[in-house]
Amino acid sequence: MANKHFTQVTLLLSTPQKVWNSDNGYMIWAPASTREDALTLSNSLMRKFLALYGLSLQ
Numbered sequence: 001m002a003n004k005h006f007t008q009v010t011l012l013l014s015t016p017q018k019v020w021n022s023d024n025g026y027m028i029w030a031p032a033s034t035r036e037d038a039l040t041l042s043n044s045l046m047r048k049f050l051a052l053y054g055l056s057l058q
Contacts, residue, residue: 001045010042
């Protein structure tokens, strides 16, 4: 997921055999200097993405 200008990016990585979740997956965020910054960025981008499908963060 990325913003319109690709200045903020979140990548979800998992193995081909599994669906991504917080127990077995990895995330790469940019830019973020702390874990808290990374989670804030990721949640912001994910909210926008999920809203396209009528979904929300739980």
